[in-house]
Amino acid sequence: MAPNTQSPARLIAIDGSRGADVAKSADRLAAVLRKRGVACVISRWDASGLFGELAQTGERIAASPRTLSLVYAADLAFRLRWEIRTALAAGEVVIAAPYVETAVAFGTGCGLPQQWLRELLRFAPQADVQGLARERKLGRTWKPRLDRGYPEYCAALFARSAPRLLSKKPRPAVIATLEEARGRRVFQLSGTGIEKAAKSVTGTLPDASSPRSSRPRTARK
């Protein structure tokens, strides 16, 4: 999507294979943007509370990767409605962490067809800027935790039923899928990547201080 230079509203997507890394990268980018005078909001995973409420049902949840992908899509639909679109409409910069790519990469890592995942999430608008979280603890797999992020939540659910998912193989595959994203507006949020991503956001924002030309370029008759 070409950035709309008339409105300051921008959507920045941050994806990664670990919830903690995604959250940390989002916080760091938000801090840099705020330092540059850009007001921004962060939309995080499970804002709808669906995953949290499912975990609280007390039942031993038997859910397949496909079912959980559908729950992720429902959560994203909630975030789009109540957080992302609302903030964009108000002209704000929104950091969606995580966004589409996390679900696509993780679902693909669990054996789901990538095309199915992309089609399922096609209601989500394309981000203006895409960031890939700095991946830490690369040698490790996901810690089964219900409160950390989508992959960790799924790992907690699959810990008993599908322990294979917790082996060391799937995470590198998920990272490889995430890194397939290429382009001018894709940034690795490590080192100077955060600064570059912030610059790419601020660089396209309309500058209120610059004087507008009062004369048309071509003379009118």
Add this chain to the structure above:
Amino acid sequence: MARKPRQPSGLHPLGFVPLVKPLLKVRKKIRTLSTEEYSLLHAVDFRHRLETSILPALWAGKTVLADRYLFTALARDAARGLELDWLLHAYSPLLWPDLVIYFSMTPEDSQRRIASTRSPRYYEAGQDITGIDDPLASYGRFIDRVVTEYENLAVVFKFVTVDAGEAVYRQHTQVRELVKSTNKRPWPVFSKDAVEEWLRTPKAQRA
């Protein structure tokens, strides 16, 4: 007449524990669902029902009567303005039923029947998309769209139509005959992807 004992809440004849139904119920009550969320949460419920209840029963050689299946969701969500192509995708891979019986009714009859017993609920009346305050008036407009979608689906997916305006005894006889004369659709031809994926799922996730 002796009343049929009520099913304990949360249980299902096939021993199925609903995953998102309680969550869905709360969100419907407070009317916070968007069209996509409404559709996706029903898709979650359907997928979970399919994987943990319908497919295990079929695999065990049982006959499953699904009192509303995928097509209800397709008609209802398409009537809400979602693309049929996206809906089919969200529900895929599909497990095609051996027989789809569609109890057809005119929108007017449907409206009359519901009005005689109760007021339709907010989402049932389609008030989220019609914006009409009166539930019955909204239902009248919404059901018109739903019936149109059902009729389109009936042609595309070759439903067997039963006139729901007929006497119950006649409908019952017709349904029994239909079930008796229906041939099984071979899974490898119609539902290969759905069955294969389910078989690949670890056992603990299926039950």
